[in-house]
Amino acid sequence: MTYSISIEQSKQLKTKPADETLGFGKYYTDHMFILDYTAEQGWHSPRIIPYQPISLDPAAKIFHYGQSVFEGLKAYRAEDGRLLLFRPDRNFKRLNISNARLSIPALDEQFALEALIKLLEVDQDWIPHSEGTSLYIRPFVIATESALGVAPSLEYKFMIILSPVGSYYAEGIHPVKIYVEPGYVRAVTGGVGNAKTAGNYAAGLKAQEEATEKGYSQVLWLDGVHKKFIEEVGSMNVFFKINGTVITPVLNGSILEGITRSSILELLEHMNIPVEQRQLSMEEVYQAYQDGTLEEAFGTGTAAVISPIGELNWRDEKIIIQEGRTGELAATLYHTLTSIQHGRIEGPAGWVVEIPQLKKA
Amino acid sequence: MTYSISIEQSKQLKTKPADETLGFGKYYTDHMFILDYTAEQGWHSPRIIPYQPISLDPAAKIFHYGQSVFEGLKAYRAEDGRLLLFRPDRNFKRLNISNARLSIPALDEQFALEALIKLLEVDQDWIPHSEGTSLYIRPFVIATESALGVAPSLEYKFMIILSPVGSYYAEGIHPVKIYVEPGYVRAVTGGVGNAKTAGNYAAGLKAQEEATEKGYSQVLWLDGVHKKFIEEVGSMNVFFKINGTVITPVLNGSILEGITRSSILELLEHMNIPVEQRQLSMEEVYQAYQDGTLEEAFGTGTAAVISPIGELNWRDEKIIIQEGRTGELAATLYHTLTSIQHGRIEGPAGWVVEIPQLKKA
Structure with missing residues (x-):
């Protein structure tokens, strides 16, 4: 063609x-x-x-x-x-x-x-x-x-x-407060959650609005079947570091396959940090929080690149992560990925494409 | 205002x-x-x-x-x-x-x-x-x-x-063949299935397209959680007559509250026909088919008013209803409702609103 x-x-x-x-x-x-x-x-x-x-x-x-x-x-x-x-x-x-x-x-x-x-x-x-x-x-x-x-x-x-x-951040990255949404559902397996289509975003507005009224900047979406497993945060993918291992929800048909998500996964592999893509329940995150093994949490997406999570509100229980500050891993990943994107350091082959420049008159 | x-x-x-x-x-x-x-x-x-x-x-x-x-x-x-x-x-x-x-x-x-x-x-x-x-x-x-x-x-x-x-029907109402959708999901409780919003329709196109390729005119949607309970048919509500009782899925948050649906429910009450609004599984419909008690099935909506279902394909099993012909109840309801709509008979108070007519020059 x-x-x-x-x-x-x-x-x-x-x-x-x-x-x-x-x-x-x-x-x-x-x-x-x-x-x-x-x-x-x-x-x-x-x-x-x-x-x-x-x-x-x-x-x-x-x-x-x-x-x-x-x-x-x-x-x-x-x-x-x-x-x-x-x-x-x-x-x-x-x-x-x-x-x-x-x-x-x-x-x-x-x-x-x-x-x-x-x-x-x-x-x-x-x-x-x-x-x-x-x-x-x-x-x-x-x-x-x-x-x-x-x-x-x-x-x-x-x-x-x-x-x-x-x-996205006026003064460097800073953690956000996230409300774990108990009622509204973004998407379900068999639906269109893994497609980047308008209706998914319309469906999320109400929950976002109600979370904002409660003082939270985004919602964390749970799966539509069990209301138990973590899916996305706002319109970002989400990662948790628990006891040295980074866990992100496995692509199950209702989660968007983020390009930042897959880039982060590749960077973590380069960094020799153990990674798991699997089902992750809020119960497990809460248990880790209580055990003191919940080390970091952050969202990933094109707009913010990395968005550290300082607090999760789950069933009116406040889960404070890294004392509300940006974790070391989130900061490192943010720095590395934005440096690759801005051409300050070299990333894996093919990640950066140069745009030809017109000669000025 | x-x-x-x-x-x-x-x-x-x-x-x-x-x-x-x-x-x-x-x-x-x-x-x-x-x-x-x-x-x-x-x-x-x-x-x-x-x-x-x-x-x-x-x-x-x-x-x-x-x-x-x-x-x-x-x-x-x-x-x-x-x-x-x-x-x-x-x-x-x-x-x-x-x-x-x-x-x-x-x-x-x-x-x-x-x-x-x-x-x-x-x-x-x-x-x-x-x-x-x-x-x-x-x-x-x-x-x-x-x-x-x-x-x-x-x-x-x-x-x-x-x-x-x-x-909608060139030669009177005639039954349609419906494919019971095993994979795609239209909506789930907590989502926007009970709102009449664009994304619900976009989400249904693919299943509809695949059903058409198989020779079926619409899909029957099952619930997104168990893939078991009947929700809607295409973009219509759906009714089953089993052993003399008319059953339609209860409004559960993922089903649109059809105006034809509620009008049919009122008409059935007038007709002293037993009606149940409740969860209805495909298993139950299949069991009724095998027992010989599945008497009729039809969709309801503004476009078609009543759309009799002559065949359901469920897991490659063909459930033939009324030998593929329009059932008596569907025909009666279609006749009654369209007669009210067209002012041939009088319906319940407030159902029909007259539009003032301009005097012609």
Whole structure:
């Protein structure tokens, strides 16, 4: 399959926000990428155009039946001036796994990555410079056919938008307080929990909102069958260090396979730290806490990279971890992974992809 | 709360499709209703405008996190010329239940119904005349804030669109073949299965697609915890008649509370037929089949009203019901309910709401 990507340059470039005002997902760059799908033509008409609203029929399936998938990754500006992506092939591979689950036609992963790199070339000045900042990349697919029958859409749009984002932690990483959710369920085996699809996030909003009211920043999700085994924390994967061993829930069909998660697993192996991917109950975590063997807990994801957990509220019992401070392992992993991502140290082969830079006039 | 609905008449009315070509959800009327929400202003600016595409930022939350709810109901043209709605108050009540689950601000139910009736007045000529046809009504709410952080949207649109639809059954009701889904799960208690939200429908597409490939028109969903108890069939509620008693799964938090379901329950009570709302396992249905006491099975929903089940495929065992023909009870209920909806017979108080008709010039 060969495509030629047309490029329409924006005539009026935006003023870029100052790095310290970035926050997360509030500003968008000058251009975006679109690829259309119709049953007759397949994926077609790849184009980079000025960032602009899209126009959809009110009966477009995305509005009614949520048929959609997305990805999230980042582009980094290294100190030596190189522009870097972190394992982008993994994102497009996962996008197609999500597509298959949501009955959305597969994308050409290689081409999607080429399109992203082309878009990043065009908007490369948007990759922010300050420590800890990056350009967040959001590829997504939405069902656009105008039809109210419940059936897979015959039309889609694959788009990529870019958003410069600030450092997730203003002053280095710091631990968060997590509420172990007793009632609401994020996903269950046989559902769509292992796909990166819109409905999973909508389903989690209520629990998140109620946890926030109680003074917690995220919820820890338990499995939907037994309400016993640990699944994810907020929209991150989660790791526990108990008595020298790092444990993370095994991928069981309801947990998203995080790219940060698998990178952390590889780093831990390099570090010769024992790792177990298995079922882990809250009872076991609580027992370890009481025994004094619960050493660390942290979430992993693209946005925060590593998010140490300082407190877990389980059945109104407060489990304080590392006296509420960041653990040594979480700090080391955060430092190592962000250093690889920013090109300060070299990671395993293929983890970092350089974005070609345009010559400036 | 008082609102004034502005009306912008379409300057170019569409040609209406012939009744026999309608199908389901393929054509839309000349106008639509929109109401905006912002955190500052609340719900505001109600307006009826020509049916047209809507323009949204590519970062609008509906595209990424699926925060949305919808409803489905119908307007009917009675033989005596009256224009009728069936229990519309129930739909707007349920819309708010869905809103609460999805962290969407509540609507004024009374005003939403007034807005619908006003829109139906404007587009009343679109209510088709032929036997079995109706005007399908789709109220829906979508999150429109442009922000990539996972949090409830600060902006929404509530819209109503209308679509003339054909008779669901070209030649009277006929039984369908249903595949009992062994692997995929639609919803689980603690999730969003009892809300009418987009993600539930996206989650069901794959199972539906695989069932269709096997020659079945819908799947029967089992509970996500034990994969044992009956939940819904496709996007309908489901009823079984076993040894003279009608059994339907009890509302357990993962099943949608269908308005057709509750209307059928009331009709059955009027008919002095014993009814049970309780857990019902596939084992029990299979046992009844073997004992010869499985008398009927049917789905209920707005689109089909009653959809008799002629065959269930469970673990590759074919359970044939009523020799694959429509059962007497299903036929009676279909006849009774559609007769009430079309104003041929009178139903319980408040079930039918008349739409005021404009005087023609």
